[in-house]
Amino acid sequence: MHFSLLRALGQRTVVVCLNSKHVVNMPALTTCINKFHTTGMNSDLMEFFDIKKNWNETDIKVGRAWRLDELRIKSNTDLHKLWYILLKERNMLYTMEHECDSKVRLFPNPERIDKVQESMDNIETVVRERNVAYYQLETGETGERPVDNVINVFGLPEKYKRQEYYLPKFMNSRWVRPYLEHGYVGSMAVKKFLRLYKEKKFNEERKARNRDFNHVQQLLKRFPDMDLEKLKAEYPKVDLEKAKRSKKARGHCIPKY
Structure with missing residues (x-):
């Protein structure tokens, strides 16, 4: 009895859909919705590898690194996006280099890693310049960690950036005894x-x-x-x-x- 009721309900639903006036526009609307999307393509772990057409290539044409004057005219949002694009590119190049080494094959254009690293270093330079300009405008200081000229364990001068410690200097016995009491430096x-x-x-x-x-x-x-x-x-x-x-x-x- 239950099967007969379900069969009758299904037939009645099909008849109602066929007699409806909006059935003609539904396939077109569904097609338009499927074509429009904003989600990026997800390749899973394949994003760590280069595209397949470059796997057997020995020479890949690439551009140059980003220059400082080109990065200075970009906004912070663009620099943030570009940083993660370069980060993904660097991870991909490291993966391909390791894969070529394991397969005993020549890694094409190894200078790509240097160009990506140079671009990332230039982005850090531009961001640091903006941070220094902002702090000098707001507080009158650079905002960078102060640097002192100190003598290391070997008695050679070196630059030391100050940082915070959970223990003060005068209470740090592991530092005071070798450097002050026993005089390892002298x-x-x-x-x-x-x-x-x-x-x-x-x-x-x-x-x-x-x-x-x-x-x-x-x-x-x-x-x-x-x-x-x-x-x-x-x-x-x-x-x-x-x-x-x-x-x-x-x-x-x-x-x-």
Whole structure:
């Protein structure tokens, strides 16, 4: 009995729909609604991979990185959107690079990673410039963390950005004892390291000066009529008068200077 009632109700519903005047417009309206949507395409995990037509390519044409002057004229909303686009692109490139390494294949255009990273660094620079300008206008300060010149464990000067700690400096025994009480910075080991480090730096500078001096001598020997002003601008630390008087610079001919 229940099946007969359901069958009769279904037939009556079909008849009512066929006799309705609005049935003709419903398919067209449904088609228009399906064509219009604002939701982005969701590719799941395939968004971490490049499009399939680039999988077997050896050379992919790409553009250059975003410049600072181009990013300065954009709004904060555009910079925010562009940042996440570049972030997805960087993740995709890292995934493709790892996949190519695992398959022992050549990753096409590896400079794309550098271009994306350069663009992201430029966005951070522009955002930092705007934050500094805003804080200077509102508070008269830059808003950046203050930087101090400190001496590290090896006795070398370095830049240190201040940050908050849950424990004050004078109560931090793990910091006070090594640096203040026992004096690790002024210990004999640190002094010996600084002496050897300065000696190494001095030898590197001396060898660099000798290389430049010998190179200038060879240039004067091969090209006695060269412009000395340009040579001095290229090698400002070289004594040209001493180089001209040397035997290596004169060679087997009488110089004209």
